[in-house]
Amino acid sequence: MKKNKIFLIVAVLGFALSGCVYDFVAPEAPIVIDPDDPDAVVVSFENDIVPIFQAKCVSCHKVGGIKSTPDLTADKAYNNISGYINSTTPAASEIYTKPSPDGNHPAKYSTNEAALVLGWIAQGAENN
Ligand code: HEC
Structure with a gap:
């Protein structure tokens, strides 16, 4: 009987404590791209930028879409x-500012997507 009680207490405690366990979701590692740093990752239009447009923009921004x-x-x-690119002042480029994470466009870049877009423009907005 005593054993059962102890088991019950352990079980209840276990449940109670497991309720407090949560999966730690690591925050997205911030991407920083310094165009003056020769070792900075080179942002690829095809591999980094186009997928963002595909995922967040083309539903509206295409021929026949809400905004062609x-x-x-x-x-x-x-x-x-x-x-929509301002090569003199990359951060003023509309392709970067319009869907800014803290803006009010119907689709917004995540912080990292915004950093990639800005980095790509700062690196010369190449068709790479
Ligand atoms: C739900 C539909 C929708 C989605 C999704 C969307 N947009 Fe837009 N976008 C619009 C509309 C409508 C306008 C015109 C009104 C305005 O300027 O806000 C616009 C305007 C723009 C403009 C200015 C165009 C001009 O001719 O002045 C840019 C640049 C732009 N969007 C970029 C983006 C990017 C980049 C994404 C993806 C991250 C995106 N938009 C996602 C609907 C959308």
């Missing part, structure tokens, strides 16, 4: 965004 300009579909995006 800029058309951000994979094969057209590069040729369509030059007008």
